[in-house]
Amino acid sequence: MPFQSIFVISEKKESLYELCFGARKLSDQVTAVIFGDRTAAENVADCGAKCVLYCPTESCIPEDYCKAIASEVKKSPCALVLLNNSVRSRCIAGKLGAYLDTAVITCASEIVADNGDIVCKRTVYGGAAISSQAFTGSYGVITVGNGIFGDIDAKYPVTEKIEQISEKPECTVKIIARNEKKSGGTNLAAAKRIVDVGRGLASEEDLDMCNQLASLLDAEVGCSRPVAENNKWMPISNYIGLTGTTVKPDLLFALGVSGQVQHIAGINKSKVIVAINKDKNAPIFKNADFGIVGDIYKIVPALIKKLS
Amino acid sequence: MKIIVCCKIVPDEQEIGVLPSKELDLSKASWKISQYDLNAIEAAKKLSSETSGFLTALSVGRSSALEGTKIRKDILSRGPEELALVIDDTHMFSDSLETAKAIAAALKSTDGFDVVLCGTGSGDLYSQEVGIQVGALLDIPTVNNVTDIRPNGNILEVERTLEDGIEVLEVTLPAVLSVTSDINVPSVPAMKEIMRAGKKPVHVLEVPLTDALPSINNLSQQVPDQQERRMIIIEGDDEEAVESLYQFLKKEIL
The missing domain is CATH 3.40.50.1220 (TPP-binding domain)
Incomplete structure (x- = not known):
């Protein structure tokens, strides 16, 4: 199934640029979805996307937008969704997949276009084998392993198309506290x-x-x-x-x-x-x-x- | 509180062989409970005892994995009062949504539940998405990477560990939670529990899985090429050995 359009969803600026860079290798029709206000969206207007959709999160968590994002994705007859492989991204990916009627390919170590198909590789059986997989339906959701697209060596024009996501968030769990973790500092x-x-x-x-x-x-x-x-x-x-x-x-x-x-x-x-x-x-x-x-x-x- | 813990039966990775075609040979591997689900079972057992609840284990899979009495007893010796099984040989259960739909169908056929617990991912495919997709399909709250569960009346206070922080969330029931592999250390079943396990009920559910279609095509599955290593191995921890190590390091990097 060829995917004409790609949605990149990211809560972190660095991974947004990395994912958009990878997405642009596969398609020109890239939409970025970020969590924050219009200013945050304007700050990433050169990420490579044609359009940046922003989801304000003062009173909710990013996961609350999954149905709203799925509605946006469904405006394309067939589309691929890329996220990084963080805990939160995997949660968003799973929900989106359920709403778009697709499984998630988690922690892809390679994503290539092959005869119009998008083929992903991922490790299975605890490292014993590498599986090559492709989606069979109109939509696909992938979480992307770290650094698989290589260094960003392209610059993209600033997009003028910055919009707030049209649907409202749906709060399903209530956040009562958040503690930043003391970082160990080792990378x-x-x-x-x-x-x-x-x-x-x-x-x-x-x-x-x-x-x-x-x-x-x-x-x-x-x-x-x-x-x-x-x-x-x-x-x-x-x-x-x-x-x-x-x-x-x-x-x-x-x-x-x-x-x-x-x-x-x-x-x-x-x-x-x-x-x-x-x-x-x-x-x-x-x-x-x-x-x-x-x-x-x-x-x-x-x-x-x-x-x- | 009615608690259902999902566990997957997977081939023992220590016993997986490799065919000359570089594909995996699963034919000689015995079946075991996916290791990360042991943490889910332990967490479910604890939550059940804290809430004077009732714990049911649920497993979905093919007959080759689920027909054995040994594996059924193994699950039941770890705390669940009963075991529900969905056995279906027309599915491969090889993608997250296919498995999630089968579990959701099984859950709908029960007479209700408060909490469903899952492990962080399965030992074989490790997509880490099944619990979340089950929650989304049933349209109930779902949280992944849970590192603590505190019951508080008819809600749960749940701690979720992210890469850069910890969230404390209030979750209304029913809900689906996926716990991490460091939420607890699974206990080894006591002899009494192993004896009791054989007497606990096992229900094979008749659940039609017509909706649970795969959405991923597995094109190939191959053993990765092994990185060439020099394998210069010496035995002994005397001065000579340390000197060769030092020389090796010096040549390579210093």
């Missing part, structure tokens, strides 16, 4: 070097040793899912893997990481992988450029000495 997705800590670490205090190594290597520190989720030794935003952050550093240094398939799916774009693990059968060694079968508690302190 693993963009890090050039990463020390990746796994369950081989015996206690939380031993993170000091990992941090010390990281600082000597000028690296950020990430971890595997259980270290963040079960042990709670690091913030959830620091875990690497298919369901967490996908990284692509020049060097990934895995300490006591066994190498579960979901974790490997998050690190396999690294240029060089170094691994230390006690268990010589740990799957991480099949994915390492250089590995030592040994005790991190002996090797890391010795390496720190050499590096200092």
Whole structure:
């Protein structure tokens, strides 16, 4: 099914530009939907869209506009909707999909036009396979993985067409508080070097040793899912893997990481992988450029000495 | 409070093989409860005990996944008082809306509910959309990425964790909530619960799924090309090993 028009929905300015840039590669008929007032819309008038629709959110949350947005999309006989892959975007995507009678393709790692069809790739079975998928109906909703369209190397004219969305929001849940999260400050997705800590670490205090190594290597520190989720030794935003952050550093240094398939799916774009693990059968060694079968508690302190 | 927890039965990813055509071989994999649904079951069990509620588990799928008594007992040993199943071999349940429509149809056939709980996503396809789409199809409140649920009379106070903040939301019932995998640590069923599970009722629902059509065409599914790795592996944690590691790092990056 060829999609003549594309709707880009974003609550964040950066992802709006990235998504519009990607959308323009697929179609000239791009409509941007943003959450905020007319001024916010005017601020993004050069995003590449033909039209910017704004949804004021003083008294509601973006999700409350899903039916209103679906009505706008339905004005096109067939259309594609692109969102980023944030928690809120996935919620908007799911609702829109239900109203437009389509499933959602989540966290697409590639979106290409193929003979008039839009074909998406996404990872399934915890990283074991890549699935190629296309929508069968008149509408499709996709959440887009980080950075898949590459660097924005185009400038677009400022659009004059800025309008408030015509339908009113429908409030289904009431927001009673909102706390900004204290940001950890690490941006693993963009890090050039990463020390990746796994369950081989015996206690939380031993993170000091990992941090010390990281600082000597000028690296950020990430971890595997259980270290963040079960042990709670690091913030959830620091875990690497298919369901967490996908990284692509020049060097990934895995300490006591066994190498579960979901974790490997998050690190396999690294240029060089170094691994230390006690268990010589740990799957991480099949994915390492250089590995030592040994005790991190002996090797890391010795390496720190050499590096200092 | 009447609580329904959705759980998907998926092939065990440790037992998935690869065919020479680079497609996945699921034929030897045994079935298990999707790991993220274990958190939903645990959250449902807690909410049920806090509200003196009644907990039903619901699973939709093909007969190969749902016919086994072992898997049924596994679900029932984790807290639900009964299990409802929709077994249908005419569907693949391979896209979020197809599955959501089947669940919505099953929910409509029950005699009502207050809360439906889902996991963050399924262990196999992980679209993270089914719970939301169920809520939207039924036109009732729905929240994803829920990290805490506090019952307060006939409403729920729900904490939702976003990338850059935490929202506290008031949700009227009935509603559909998808919980994260860090909302709790699923408990291991006690022997008493495992024994009791075999005596709990299992209802196979007769629900027509004529509306639940796929909207995504799966063109291919292939094992990704493995990144070439040098795999220089040495054994031992003596001075010599550390020196080779140091030399490797020096050559690569320092």
